[in-house]
Amino acid sequence: MALPAEKVAELKQIIHNQLSQGDVQRRIREMLAESMQEEYSSSGHPLGEDEIFSRLKQRGVVDNILHQIQFDGAGSKPATHMRGDHMMERVADKKTNIDPTRRYLYLYIKAGKAFLEHLEDNNAMPGQVASYFTFHVLFRGQRFKSRPVACACEPDIDEGFLLELHKDSAGDAGKMADPTTMLSICDQIHLSLIKTDNTGETTLVSSHFLEWRPVLTSPNSRLSTSLEMKGTGSENKVSAGVIDIQVELFPKTKQTVSNEVLSAQLQLERSRHAEQERLFLVYAKQWWKEYLTIRETHKERLDENGNNRPVCSFVKPLRAGRLLDTAREAARLLLGFGLDAYVCVGTKAKSAVHTWVMTVSTDGLVTFWESLNGHRYIHEALDPNAPPMDKQHRPKYPYRTVGCVFNHQAFFANNQPTENVEVCQFNLRDEARWKSMSHDAIMSVCASGSTPLWPQFPPLSSSSIDPALASNDLEQQLRILVTEHRRDMGLTTLWDDQLSYLLTPSLAAYETERTTGLIPGNEEFQDSIKQAVPDGHTFKGYPIQFSHRNARKAFATCLRSPVCEEIIHCRGDHVRLAVRVRVYPYPESACATWIMFACKYKCIV
Incomplete structure (x- = not known):
């Protein structure tokens, strides 16, 4: 199949990076020097491309480059990602880097079938891919991503993943896991199927949690089965498709676990989990009943009690390692930077339900963070009895009301006479204003390892976006769109490349301000434009x-912006247009894309 343009560009950049390494260049230069000397000193024919490539391959240069390329990877991978339907053959391959003293689980996804929504995709023209599938695998902190596979009724997946049963290296985790130890590992394999269309938009097709421990009952430590991948949202009871998989242990175990023992273990875990949920639900109902009796208006406020999981279980501190440097680069990861951070649930304009992030400093300063765009707002509570404020001095944030705030170990319901954000006090320890849930009750179901049947949070994955290639590609697309748009209006388009280039410092300054809070000087930019x-x-x-x-x-x-529309539709003498794009990549392939349109024209008096 033809790879998407983004993946092709990514692969080209990886190969370029490998070829740019000093050792690789030195070896190529040495081989070429020797070859040129042979050609000069002999009367033989000149060396061709095929012979040069053959000599590079003989010296191991080609194999070394291919070995270094990790195009299919995602995130940190302590185990191995490979293709092939028989794990033993792949493990014997020297290219597979495994520790023979550790126990591994090999998951192989053979093929898919009955993806009926993509029945017509089989009729796509050769070399054209309207959309593609990718499988994402998470197991005990290990993340993998499959290569793109063209969407079809029967997609040819052919992808294997080698997972470590113990991802740590100290203590008991460093030993070979025996059947008893493996029986107690209740982490499931999380399979997510993502669809990406030709515009780059992604959609979650299915999310499945695979119980792998039945492989312990197999005499040959291998299990083949079919998984029905359910849809999401309102279609979570409808089949999205079926995949054929194989699960295999390496090394194989000499003893097996009986089906009765496995069933008893699974039942024990389910019973323990159900009891934890029951006790928490009893407490939560009583807590909610008390909250409703405090004030009649509380019955009309937001309530998430219908969910099967408490909201506190959906957030967790994440350490970004070297992927992020400051909290302002990651409005969704503030706990990981040691801040007292909370998720706020409330409404914005037109009473639309909305969530945002709030941090409270040690001196009580409250800051709102909008995770959709990275904007920050300082909150200063207004006096509800003061005269109405004019529009110019009203708060700049878009939030109207707040019903509750929570993080991974605390939950507070708004207990103030009004839930309007602008007059709310955010001293969460004030029981007169905020009714809190018991910390012990929350931790009984949200603490790490308390409910192993719930999925674990994955580690952050570094970005796969090449900023230079992405910026250039998007900029060229925008030029084409502007040119076509003006042509439809009967206007010609002349681009000023130098002016486009001069816009770069301005975009860099905007991103610097957004991520650091500092406003860099733009004297040089203004002078260059003049x-x-x-x-x-x-x-x-x-x-x-x-x-x-x-x-x-x-x-x-x-x-839709009048200012930008005026630039795009500019008419007059000596009109020159400019556009500059700067893509700033962040973990999880998130990005901040800055675009600046500009024009210059001669004024007519």
Whole structure:
């Protein structure tokens, strides 16, 4: 199948990086020098490309480059990701880096079938891929991502993943896991199927938790079965498709676990989990009943009690390692940077339900963080008895009401006479204003390891986006869209490459301000623009930031701005247009995409 353009560009960049390494270049230069010397000193024919490539391969240069390329990977991978239906053959391959003293679990996804929604995708033209599937695997902190597979009724997956049963290296985790130890490992394998369309938009097709321990009952430590992948949301009872899988232990075990023992272990875990949930639900119902009796208006406030899991279990501190440097680079990871952070549940304009993040400093300063765009707002509670404020001095944040706040170990319900954000006090320890849940009750179901049947949080994955390639690609797409748009209006388009380039410092300054809070000086940018715009000409610019790289969606949004529309539709003498794109990648392939449209034209008196 043909890879998407993004993946092709990514692969080219990886190969380029490997070829740029000093050792690789030195070995290539040595081989070429020897070959040229042979050609000069002999009367034989000149060396061709095939012979040069053959000599590079003989010296191990090609194999070394291929060995270094990890194109299919995602995140840190303590185990191995491979293709092939027989694990023993792959493990014997020297390219597979495993520890023979550790126990591994090999998951092989053979093929898919009955993905009926993509029945017509089989009729796609050769070399064209309208959309593609990728499988994401999570097991005990290990993350993997399959190669893209064209969406079809029967997708040809052929992907294998080698998972460590013990990902740690100290204590008992460093020993070979025996059947008894493996029986007690209740972590399930989380399989997520993602669909990516031709615009780059991603959709979660299915999420499945695989119980792998039945392989312990197999005499040959191998189990083959079919999994029905259910849909999501309102279609979570409908089959999205079926995949054929094989699970195999390596090394094989000499003893097996009986089906009766496995069933008893699974039943014991389910019973323990159900009891924990029952006790918490009893407490939660009583807590909610008390909250409703405090004030009649509480019955109309937001309630998440219908969920099967307490909301505190959906957040967890994440250490970003070297992937992020400051809290302002990650509005969704603030706990991991040691801040007193909470998720706020409330409403914004037109009473639309919304969630955002709040941090409380040691001196009581409350800051709101909008995770959709990274904006920060300082909250200062207003006096509800004060006269109405004019529009200019009203709070800048878009939040209207707040019903509750929570993090991974605390939950507080708004107990104030009004839930309007602008007059709320956020001293969460004040029981008169905030009714809290018992910390012990929350930790009984949300503490690490308390409910092993719930999925564990994955580690952060480094970005796979090449910022230079992504920026250039999006910029070229926007140029084409602007040119076509102006052509439809009967306008010609002339681009000023130098002016486009000069916009770069401005975009860098915007991102610096967003991630550090510091406003860098832009004297140099202003001076460069003044020199690039002749006397008697006018310059106009329009910057905007997105969290995606979809050119058409971004262009449509920009046209809704009167300022940007005026630039795109610019008419007059000596009109020159400019556009600059700067993509800033972050973990999990998230990105901050800054775009600036500009124009210069001669003023007509």
